[in-house]
Amino acid sequence: MTGSGTDKTKTGYELAGPVIILVEPQLGENIGMAARAMGNFALTRLRLVNPRDGWPNISAQRAAAGADHILDGVELFGSVADAVADLDLVLATTARAHDQAKPVLGPEAAAQEVVGHVGAGGKAGILFGRERWGLMNDEVARANRIVTFPVNPGFASLNLAQAVLLMGYEWFKQSTAGQLPFVRPERSPPASQHQIDAFFENLVQELDKVEFLRPAEKRDTMLVNLRNIFTRMEPSKQDMHTLHGVVMAIAEGRKGPAKGGVLDGEQATQLRALLAEHGRGVPPHESGTVRGLARLLRRNPTDAERMLWQALTRDRRFAGRFKRQTPIGRHIPDFVSFVHRIAIELVNEGESEAIVHDREVRQAWLEQRGYRVVEMKVADVERELEAELARLQEAV
Numbered sequence: 001m002t003g004s005g006t007d008k009t010k011t012g013y014e015l016a017g018p019v020i021i022l023v024e025p026q027l028g029e030n031i032g033m034a035a036r037a038m039g040n041f042a043l044t045r046l047r048l049v050n051p052r053d054g055w056p057n058i059s060a061q062r063a064a065a066g067a068d069h070i071l072d073g074v075e076l077f078g079s080v081a082d083a084v085a086d087l088d089l090v091l092a093t094t095a096r097a098h099d100q101a102k103p104v105l106g107p108e109a110a111a112q113e114v115v116g117h118v119g120a121g122g123k124a125g126i127l128f129g130r131e132r133w134g135l136m137n138d139e140v141a142r143a144n145r146i147v148t149f150p151v152n153p154g155f156a157s158l159n160l161a162q163a164v165l166l167m168g169y170e171w172f173k174q175s176t177a178g179q180l181p182f183v184r185p186e187r188s189p190p191a192s193q194h195q196i197d198a199f200f201e202n203l204v205q206e207l208d209k210v211e212f213l214r215p216a217e218k219r220d221t222m223l224v225n226l227r228n229i230f231t232r233m234e235p236s237k238q239d240m241h242t243l244h245g246v247v248m249a250i251a252e253g254r255k256g257p258a259k260g261g262v263l264d265g266e267q268a269t270q271l272r273a274l275l276a277e278h279g280r281g282v283p284p285h286e287s288g289t290v291r292g293l294a295r296l297l298r299r300n301p302t303d304a305e306r307m308l309w310q311a312l313t314r315d316r317r318f319a320g321r322f323k324r325q326t327p328i329g330r331h332i333p334d335f336v337s338f339v340h341r342i343a344i345e346l347v348n349e350g351e352s353e354a355i356v357h358d359r360e361v362r363q364a365w366l367e368q369r370g371y372r373v374v375e376m377k378v379a380d381v382e383r384e385l386e387a388e389l390a391r392l393q394e395a396v
Helices: 028-040 058-063 068-072 107-119 160-175 193-209 216-232 237-252 265-279 288-299 303-314 353-368 378-383 385-395
Strands: 019-023 046-049 075-077 089-093 124-128 145-147 335-337 342-347 372-377
Touching: 019 028, 019 160, 028 046, 028 058, 028 068, 028 160, 058 068, 089 107, 107 124, 107 145, 107 160, 124 160, 193 216, 193 237, 193 303, 193 378, 237 303, 303 335, 303 342, 303 378, 303 385, 342 353, 342 378, 342 385, 353 372, 372 378, 372 385, 378 385
Parallel strands: 019 046, 019 124, 046 075, 089 124, 089 145, 342 372
Antiparallel strands: 335 342
16 A cells, blocks of 8 residues: 555544534534545545535545445435434534533543444444534533534634544544554664673774763763664664664775675575575685685674674684684685684574584584584574683683
8 A cells, every 4th residue: 555545555544432413513524524524534425414504415426535435325304303313322523601400521531422322232322513603502402412622712612523533533443442553663673781782892992083972081072972862762773774774884984785784684594595506515715706705704704703703703702712704625615723723613693504514514524624623503692792701712
């Protein structure tokens, strides 16, 4: 669906509601717009008492904007007495005090009473008067309750359709517990503190390179303010990917897509699958396709790769001992320590058979040459990085 309006692919509500009664409406357009307002809030029963221009009315049909099912079911009456004869709760809407000793309600309280009454099996109706002078005293006298709206007393008159819309809105809100038709879509899970910290450290590193955090005595305050910007926005994982890419693009002066971007886990898994399927044991330097895919992976670290790499370069236990995406013969593990002869492989969820087989071949080849292979699940790195680092320290 494009534009705004009614989505005809969705099923509307079918609710038992009050009857809407328009007393001697003068303009067909007002009848049509009132029907349209009823349709907005799942009200379907419309009664007309002596419409001035007769019925059916072409002007009403034009103004109804698709609420034809309501106009098709209109009931005609010659008097208010006949229109309310079968009802046991009648509410009269008015902007004027009629000096009648009966309860006066606002639209919300009136809607609550109607919902309860109809829900208990009763029959309710709401009277709306003429466009020029509203309801007569004797017509209000037939009502059990008076309903008036909290409006500007110096300009209290409402258009007929507006009055119907206000009552329809309050009734529908009470009937559906105020449920909204849609909420903000969650296309990406919330970013973890590890992800936010990794991004923030990267950002601070780049800001230090351009001497942004000056003077020195204000550095701590500036860092607190910067961090608060990102924690207030409650970023998603995709937000962090995007912000990482923005910072690195500015820092590295990227010129178009050839320099790479930032991949999420699913994209990295797809790229590894292509690399595994095209490689089939072919050394990266001997195949243009394989070389290009391998280069793209190197230039597009995933969130987990970036987090682990930053930890490996800054943690005293590992600093300077690991390299990322560095060839060992024909194979390129995610991380390798030539000093300790350890290779780290990151494992994504939902990997294809080609990726699994490619990793098994690579692991066997590395182990034959004295390397130990440590597998880390991406989800574990993102969720419990310190635990994974402790496990790596045991291997070292």
